[in-house]
Amino acid sequence: MTSAAVPAMSSTGVKRKTTLSLRGARLSYGDRILWDGLDLDVRPGEFLAVLGPNGSGKTSLLRVLLGQQSLSAGSAEVAGAPPGKANHRLGYIPQQRSLDTRLVLRGRDLVGLGLDGHRWGVGLRGRAARRRLVDNVLAEVGATGYADKPVGLLSGGEQQRLRVAQALLADPELLLCDEPLLSLDLAHQRVVSELIDTRRRTSGTAVLFVTHEINPVLPLVDRVLYLVDGRFRIGTPEEVMTSRTLSELYRTQVDVLRVRDQIVVVGANSEAHHHFQVAGER
Amino acid sequence: MGEYLTGTLQLLQLPAIQTALVAAAVLGLVAGVLGPLVVTRSMAFSVHGTSELAFTGGAAALLVGLNPGYGALLGAIVAAVVLGLLTRRASEHDSVIGAVLSFGLGVGVLLLSFYGGNSANKFGLLVGQIVGVDTTSVALLTGAAVAVLIVLSLIYRPLLFASVDPEVAAARGVPLRLLSPLFAVLVGVVTALGVQTVGSLLVLSLMITPAAAACRVTASPLRATVLSVAFAELAVLGGIVLSLLPGTPVSAFVTGISFLTYLWCRVIGAVRARRFGDRRARTLSPA
Numbered sequence: 146m147t148s149a150a151v152p153a154m155s156s157t158g159v160k161r162k163t164t165l166s167l168r169g170a171r172l173s174y175g176d177r178i179l180w181d182g183l184d185l186d187v188r189p190g191e192f193l194a195v196l197g198p199n200g201s202g203k204t205s206l207l208r209v210l211l212g213q214q215s216l217s218a219g220s221a222e223v224a225g226a227p228p229g230k231a232n233h234r235l236g237y238i239p240q241q242r243s244l245d246t247r248l249v250l251r252g253r254d255l256v257g258l259g260l261d262g263h264r265w266g267v268g269l270r271g272r273a274a275r276r277r278l279v280d281n282v283l284a285e286v287g288a289t290g291y292a293d294k295p296v297g298l299l300s301g302g303e304q305q306r307l308r309v310a311q312a313l314l315a316d317p318e319l320l321l322c323d324e325p326l327l328s329l330d331l332a333h334q335r336v337v338s339e340l341i342d343t344r345r346r347t348s349g350t351a352v353l354f355v356t357h358e359i360n361p362v363l364p365l366v367d368r369v370l371y372l373v374d375g376r377f378r379i380g381t382p383e384e385v386m387t388s389r390t391l392s393e394l395y396r397t398q399v400d401v402l403r404v405r406d407q408i409v410v411v412g413a414n415s416e417a418h419h420h421f422q423v424a425g426e427r
Numbered sequence: 428m429g430e431y432l433t434g435t436l437q438l439l440q441l442p443a444i445q446t447a448l449v450a451a452a453v454l455g456l457v458a459g460v461l462g463p464l465v466v467t468r469s470m471a472f473s474v475h476g477t478s479e480l481a482f483t484g485g486a487a488a489l490l491v492g493l494n495p496g497y498g499a500l501l502g503a504i505v506a507a508v509v510l511g512l513l514t515r516r517a518s519e520h521d522s523v524i525g526a527v528l529s530f531g532l533g534v535g536v537l538l539l540s541f542y543g544g545n546s547a548n549k550f551g552l553l554v555g556q557i558v559g560v561d562t563t564s565v566a567l568l569t570g571a572a573v574a575v576l577i578v579l580s581l582i583y584r585p586l587l588f589a590s591v592d593p594e595v596a597a598a599r600g601v602p603l604r605l606l607s608p609l610f611a612v613l614v615g616v617v618t619a620l621g622v623q624t625v626g627s628l629l630v631l632s633l634m635i636t637p638a639a640a641a642c643r644v645t646a647s648p649l650r651a652t653v654l655s656v657a658f659a660e661l662a663v664l665g666g667i668v669l670s671l672l673p674g675t676p677v678s679a680f681v682t683g684i685s686f687l688t689y690l691w692c693r694v695i696g697a698v699r700a701r702r703f704g705d706r707r708a709r710t711l712s713p714a
Contacts, residue, residue: 232600311595
């Protein structure tokens with residue numbers, strides 16, 4: 146289970162002990178409770194995977210942290226502020242969705258918006274410095290070769306690399322990822338998750354990684370938040386990804402097998418739990 | 428040919444024509460700047476709807492004896508606000524515009540039938556009367572255009588972010604719910620200005636066609652804006668100059684030039700896309 150509750154330090158400018166903290170957090174729609182009594186502290190540089198079947202409130206948790214959805218009870222603090230008050234200190238990587246092929250936007254424009262797209266004005270000052278920053282992050286994710294191409298014509302894997310660059314450019318304290326590997330092939334899954342891993346190790350960016358499939362990120366995960374039907378468990382993968390814990394969560398017989406370095410979950414309502422992804426790009 | 432040239436040059440000396448050209452240049456600039464955002468946000472039908480309601484406003488102003496320009500402006504702003512209020516989801520947008528626009532047009536036709544004055548004024552609301560623009564109208568046009576460009580320059584970056592990448596923009600704290608109606612009002616104002624020059628039926632040829640053409644040949648938002656302004660100016664100034672001597676309606680030339688530019692850009696875009704596709708297939712197939 147979670148480490149002892151550490152009071153959140155919110156004094157700005159000071160290195161925070163917790164990047165994200167939830168206290169007695171509850172989210173319900175009518176009488177349907179997604180989760181309740183959720184206490185969670187994520188420290189800088191920590192990689193937290195959020196797992197669970199569809200409809201268990203994984204994406205709603207992200208919406209709460211972004212301030213797009215209020216908690217039904219409890220409190221939340223994100224990057225030293227209430228949710229929605231410090232979104233410019235957060236990075237967000239969405240699912241890969243095919244962008245309109247006619248979109249008038251190059252790879253570098255998409256990335257650059259991650260730096261200052263939320264600021265008012267046209268942004269004519271400091272263009273040279275901005276270009277350097279964008280070039281650096283494009284090189285970091287290996288996207289220099291297609292930075293000037295229309296984003297809509299790039300493959301899913303290329304688009305997700307740009308998404309990572311876009312999120313990293315603003316040097317976020319917390320990276321919120323909503324199934325960023327979905328619909329990517331294995332090679333690109335590895336590239337994208339390694340880019341995220343490198344950043345959190347070098348810059349102490351905390352990562353909250355929503356996924357229905359833990360295996361692609363298993364070596365990176367420090368802790369797991371597993372949500373099922375209003376119940377949840379928090380702990381290391383070794384603690385949570387066991388037959389006993391998941392059977393308790395799902396309230397049915399679930400078997401967790403370790404096959405080489407992969408985790409195979411059997412019996413956890415496989416339809417909702419495992420989307421069989423089509424490997425390969427659009 | 429020589430006669431056409433000298434005749435046109437003579438007409439260009441007339442103060443009324445020069446006023447018309449200034450008005451057209453201002454309109455081309457502001458419509459060209461807004462265009463790429465309008466195209467990116469898929470608002471072509473919205474512009475059409477707003478322009479029809481500007482016509483309704485203009486008709487109402489004619490009836491009560493005001494400058495139709497003010498009526499058009501008011502009509503377009505009211506339309507933008509009403510469309511914004513009625514549209515809760517993007518999927519509804521199309522049908523909401525259809526419903527509001529047909530009603531507004533009906534009201535406009537009714538208002539015009541009550542108006543007993545100069546029938547050229549009526550026709551002008553539909554197909555434009557740029558050559559009849561007076562200096563008061565030019566002042567209104569320029570003032571409104573400057574106001575639109577100032578507001579746009581303040582909201583440009585977050586608006587672009589919200590238009591091309593709404594999900595991440597929202598996550599980064601861009602106020603989408605504020606920007607959408609604000610931009611709709613800007614579009615409404617420019618549309619109303621367009622109604623005065625090329626008429627409500629043809630506003631699309633200045634707001635949409637140049638930007639759509641530009642978007643076919645570049646993927647850089649900045650370059651698209653510059654090209655869009657250039658194409659809009661070419662269409663509106665070129666259209667007026669060409670139509671002077673034959674005395675044919677300005678709108679025919681403006682839309683004609685606009686459309687030819689669009690076709691030309693589509694061809695260029697298609698050729699480039701094919702080349703890009705070939706290169707991709709060669710370099711990326713094993714990845």
